[in-house]
Amino acid sequence: MIPLPANSELLAGLDSSLMQPIDEHHLLHQQVLPAFAALTAAMAEDGIILKVASAWRSFERQARIWQAKCAGLRPVYDSEQQIVDMTKRHGLAKLEAIMLYSALPGASRHHWGTELDIYDAAAVPADYQPQLLPAEYASGGPFYKLAWWLECHAAEYGFFLPYKRYQGGVAAEPWHISYQPLAKPYQAAFSLALLQNTLSNNPIAEQQSVLQHLPALYSRFITNICEA
DSSP, X not given: OOOOOSSSTTTTTOOOTTEEESSSXXXXXXXXXXXXXXXXXXXHHTTOOEEEEEOOOOHHHHHHHHHHHHTTSSOOXXXXXXXXXXXXXXXXXXXXXXXXXXXXXXXXXXXXXXXXXXXXXXXXXXXXXOOOOHHHHSTTSTTHHHHHHXXXXXXXXXXXXXXXXXXXSSOOXXXXXXXXXXHHHHHHHOOHHHHHXXXXXXXXXXXXXXXXXXXXXXXXXXXXXXXX
């Protein structure tokens, strides 16, 4: 098993010391780099140019996304890709609406440096801006070839889709891949107590409501993944 960090700060997105750049804008855990390189090369052989939309994400970055969605400054989508009127959502319902697509700060798998949101640059014009919507990866969408390739070959390179299908928590995310040899032990080391401690020391928007409902949110949205 790959050794875990000596403290919990990496798991909560508060420590970037093990992250390395993969391009001008993105970082990954240093132990994921060889597998990522192999995956990229294998895709290229099949005409897919792997591009990264998101990789490692800090607690601070996730907290800014969370804050913007809580404040109505960024759109929140439902399962039908319709914008949710957040002025009509309060308490647990508000948190659930956001967490369908956006992780709670401190609990995002992207904090670990094992996760990637990807698309196929060979399938779209150079100025195309990926929206990371299910339709883009479904049959008839520009990234369907990528989605099918992942279905067939991702496991050969150690990757899986933690949100391959909707299971009552996070929506299906066909663009999100995870490096299983490292993500699995990190997930095992993560805990409700760790998250409670992180949030108590790093306040976020809707703090009181989050802490009140955290056990239910933890089981529904954080540990509820599609296992490899």
